[in-house]
Amino acid sequence: MPRSPTVDGQSPGDSRRRSLGALLRRVHLGGPVSRAGLAEWLGVNRSTVLSLTTELVAAGLVREDSAELTGRAGRPSLMVRPAADRVYVIAFDIAVDRLVAARVGLGGAIQDRREARRARAGVDLDTVVRVLADLGRQLHATAASGAACVGIGASYCGMIRPGDGMVRFGPDMGWVDQAFGAELARRLDLGLPVLVGNEAHLGAVAEHRRGVGVGVDNLVYLHGDVGVGGGIIVGGELLGGDGGYGSEVGHMLVNPYDGRPCGCGSRGCLEAEVGERALLDAAGRPGDRIGRDAVREVVDAADRGDPAAREALRTVGDWLGIGVANVINLFNPGMVIFGGMLREVYRGSAAHVRERIAVNVLPVSRTRARLRVSALGDDATLVGAAELGFTRLLADPLGTPVG
Amino acid sequence: MPRSPTVDGQSPGDSRRRSLGALLRRVHLGGPVSRAGLAEWLGVNRSTVLSLTTELVAAGLVREDSAELTGRAGRPSLMVRPAADRVYVIAFDIAVDRLVAARVGLGGAIQDRREARRARAGVDLDTVVRVLADLGRQLHATAASGAACVGIGASYCGMIRPGDGMVRFGPDMGWVDQAFGAELARRLDLGLPVLVGNEAHLGAVAEHRRGVGVGVDNLVYLHGDVGVGGGIIVGGELLGGDGGYGSEVGHMLVNPYDGRPCGCGSRGCLEAEVGERALLDAAGRPGDRIGRDAVREVVDAADRGDPAAREALRTVGDWLGIGVANVINLFNPGMVIFGGMLREVYRGSAAHVRERIAVNVLPVSRTRARLRVSALGDDATLVGAAELGFTRLLADPLGTPVG
Incomplete structure (x- = not known):
């Protein structure tokens, strides 16, 4: 029926x-x-x-x-x-190495922001929520008098249950079924729910609304940090799928033979082959240096002609190209956007990515897909969280109490 | 903006x-x-x-x-x-081994059908159009007096440009940029355009509207014959992408190392690893027997315990499982449907497909996706072509001349 x-x-x-x-x-x-x-x-x-x-x-x-x-x-x-000075949201970004909070006015300008460093792994729900709630309350307290908070959005690097912000699976911090959204709302105590979204989903929304993807109604956003996530816009709407867990580009199996182990328990997933650890290992840099700076150093070294760095970017770029070719064949997008640390990886391996696309994408789809790096950079996920916070106001402007 | x-x-x-x-x-x-x-x-x-x-x-x-x-x-x-007896469309299906035409009444019942065998390869546009136009005119001539043809739809196994039914790429018959829709309309001379769709896209629409996928608004339909195509329904709508060439599951690269050559010019595509030729070769049956019957014989032989047939289905089922796992991660669908000869392949390899899904799909998406075979069987693409033919009438019922 x-x-x-x-x-x-x-x-x-x-x-x-x-x-x-x-x-x-x-x-x-x-x-x-x-x-x-x-x-x-x-x-x-x-x-x-x-x-x-x-x-x-x-x-x-x-x-x-x-x-x-x-x-x-x-x-x-x-x-x-x-009325940017009267109406705002609070946006949170649980990034790989830091916790970020921002007050974002209607119209999208970031009015103020606070950050705290966080350990890479093993951080528990209570600690994260406590730090974020402190930052959020500071931003709320310093808002102009008469201004009203109309929503709260948060970006999290994991699979989020729509509706209640439950983290179903957050491999980065080892979270399974943690009531993140509800706990943060309780601690903030602003009388508002906290809407939580997957970071790559929100990055895609942000680039589509305010970044390099404005006007492109079919696009794929790939977000890399420790892992790799995807946010896919189909006909102007985020592809959530049946349960809100769609767009999981990072666990596409690209290397079925001798793939690297992945945080999901399998091997050879895209994120295992192109994530931060894959690049640093391939470049022979398995030491203490991790994070965005370490990735940048490999790309810079390759620029200067370092053979190990160049070879690492060739290997990682080829796997990235396979993932990109597959999503272009599947989605026939107008644009593929590289965000997070994939901006650096793409900068250092664009030729290899394009080589794969030339071999594996059917010609009629190949010509349409422009490849771009994120215009919002490290703020893409935060901007997406703010947009999530504005959802209720934009759906029903007069139904939301202001001031 | x-x-x-x-x-x-x-x-x-x-x-x-x-x-x-x-x-x-x-x-x-x-x-x-x-x-x-x-x-x-x-x-x-x-x-x-x-x-x-x-x-x-x-x-x-x-x-x-x-x-x-x-x-x-x-x-x-x-x-x-x-008013099924007063309003009908003519639907065409350019299948891998035959040309089919049907008169389909409003309400979806197939009232009459005609078929002609066709050679597997190297059939030119003129021959196909001439045969189809003959069949179509017979069906038009035998319609009840006073009944009106309100549209014409056709299913083709290739990449179709939306709007004018141009075959951009039809590897099966070696067609590139052939004006199929326009030529068929000219030969039929019924004063109606011929709307042409990709066979897997139309199979997906048919299963979603009238088959096993009714009520499932996020589904993936995989259609196999010589090649493998995909039709993906997202939020109730067919995923066309930016140019109408989306859902190309068949050219997803699954075997990056020693992949079989593919009709697209690349190697290791899903269709190269799970298509009819891959199965028959793996089963040690590279002879003259091809087509649906040959595939069925392999599956039946495996049922009877034939070791070569069982091993062939294990190999092909594993590649099929990789493709299915990847689309489940990407689309979080409520259902994956196997159509065309993939019905037989899935029947013979379901355990291997499920094994791959268990390893490579994230648990939260895994539990939602039911695996099913096409309910409309060999008629799925024909039924989809009929639905395409009804498009204009359903969009503007009084704007379409009837009787």
């Missing part, structure tokens, strides 16, 4: 809420815009836009002022802007 | 057209249903349903009659049924 097309049964209230959300989303993602521009973009008349913006102004979500402020000549037209 | 949510700018005419399409689609896919059932399903009141069905009855697309005909007791309620 086909599913009901709910759009046909929507109430006038649903339609109004959707229009308000669409308008606020346009201002949040696209920045200041005239009422005329909003009318054209929404496909409605100007009196409808006036009524919508009036409601959003009254709710304290947008402001209207003259375009003369922008220095443009001609007849002044009212510009609609996000 | 985010895209405009066109739903907010829709005209009353758009909304009416969408409601009529949704209702007709419900009757076409779900079969006879009462007006009350339609009202509940669409989320509208009964007077709206009355007005919609009245229009569809007047257009000759549905009929209303008493439920007493079904033999049920109680107060009779009007049942809305598809």
